[in-house]
Every structure is written in structure tokens, then in C-alpha cells.
Amino acid sequence: MGVLENVTPIFMALIVIFFRKRNTYLHGIDCDIDEVYQEWKAQIDTFIKLTGRKPDHFDSHHHIHLMPRFLDVTRKLSQEYNLPIRQDKRTLTDQPFVQCFTDFHASNANIETLKKIIAMPEENIEIMTHPAFVDEELCRISSYSVERKVELDFWMDSETKAFLNEHHIAITNYTKIAKH
Numbered sequence: 001m002g003v004l005e006n007v008t009p010i011f012m013a014l015i016v017i018f019f020r021k022r023n024t025y026l027h028g029i030d031c032d033i034d035e036v037y038q039e040w041k042a043q044i045d046t047f048i049k050l051t052g053r054k055p056d057h058f059d060s061h062h063h064i065h066l067m068p069r070f071l072d073v074t075r076k077l078s079q080e081y082n083l084p085i086r087q088d089k090r091t092l093t094d095q096p097f098v099q100c101f102t103d104f105h106a107s108n109a110n111i112e113t114l115k116k117i118i119a120m121p122e123e124n125i126e127i128m129t130h131p132a133f134v135d136e137e138l139c140r141i142s143s144y145s146v147e148r149k150v151e152l153d154f155w156m157d158s159e160t161k162a163f164l165n166e167h168h169i170a171i172t173n174y175t176k177i178a179k180h
Contacts, residue, residue: 029069037073040065044081057174059086066091084177086126096177100126106147109154111163118167124177131155 040060048054058065058078065074066087075092078085085095088102099122104113109129117125131152132138132145139145154160164171 029064029067033069033073036070037076040073040077041080044077054081055083057086057177058083063088084174086174098122098124098126098174098177100128102128104129104151106150109151111160114160114163118169124172129155 044055058074058081060066063086064070065085071092074085077083078095085092086100087095087097088100090097099120101117101120104117104127117127129151130144130148131154132148133152134145134149138148163169
């Protein structure tokens with residue numbers, strides 16, 4: 001079986017792009033931590049109700065869950081739901097860590113960049129990418145829109161699929177990341 005067979009991409013771009021950018025939180029976030037816990041728990045429970053399964057990892061837009069103020073909530077929910085925590089850099093040393101490659105954007109969405117990534121010594125590497133079909137709505141609400149189509153075209157290209165198959169690269173998710 002090829003590595004791209006039976007992959008079901010879930011595009012949540014329209015949900016994510018309405019969140020504030022991380023730099024709006026440079027001076028901290030004034031909020032009730034118990035309310036944050038209840039909100040994040042409600043979001044996880046809603047995901048489970050809608051999909052019939054729990055998420056494969058704990059995450060947030062622009063890694064807000066890794067801000068020092070929220071680490072206790074992040075740990076607590078991760079333990080309650082037995083979810084690995086997505087980290088853009090090693091913040092929580094008691095959690096599995098997957099190296100995240102963040103420079104795979106439109107101008108770098110190519111085989112040469114992919115070769116550099118697979119040369120990394122880590123067994124599992126997350127490639128942050130934002131592929132999408134571009135329409136008027138996406139262009140209206142996001143400054144990063146046309147680039148998403150470039151990334152989508154790269155991942156859907158037969159040469160990319162052949163390269164992944166030839167190098168035995170499996171596209172997976174966090175369910176394959178074992179917890180300590």
C-alpha cells in the first residue's frame with residue numbers, strides 16, 4: 001500500500017484563521033484559568049461528540065497551549081484524555097516530542113526542501129504545512145491564501161507521492177507517537 005493511500009485530510013482552515021495572531025498576546029492574557037480549562041475541555045468533548053473519537057493530540061492555534069500561564073491546564077487535559085501534546089519546541093520535557101519543521105511554506109514546498117527534512121536524524125518529523133483550495137472567502141479572510149494552493153499542489157503531485165513511497169515515508173498522525 002502506498003503511503004498516501006487511505007489518508008483522509010481534514011481541512012480546518014476556516015475555523016483556524018479567525019483566531020488572533022500570537023503577537024496580540026505578547027503582554028499576556030488576562031483570563032480565568034478555570035474558564036480556560038472548561039472551554040478547552042468543552043472543545044475536546046465536542047470534537048469527540050462530532051467525530052466519534054478523541055483527537056490524536058492536544059494542540060492550539062499558534063501554540064497558545066504552551067504559554068507558561070496555560071501549561072498546567074494543558075498537562076491536566078492531556079492526562080485526562082491521554083493525548084500527546086503538540087510542541088513547536090521542546091517545552092514539556094515529560095511529554096513525547098516530535099521535531100517540527102516550520103519552513104515548509106509556498107516558496108519552500110518542493111522536493112529539495114523535503115530532502116533536507118528527511119535527512120534530519122529524528123525518526124518522526126512534523127512538517128507544518130497549510131494546503132488548501134483557494135476561493136474568494138479564503139482570500140478575503142487570510143493573508144496566506146494563494147500560497148496554500150501551491151502547498152496543496154505539491155502534496156498532490158505524482159512526483160511527490162512517488163518520492164514519499166520510494167523513501168518509505170509514511171504520512172501519519174499523533175496516534176503513532178507513544179506516551180512515556
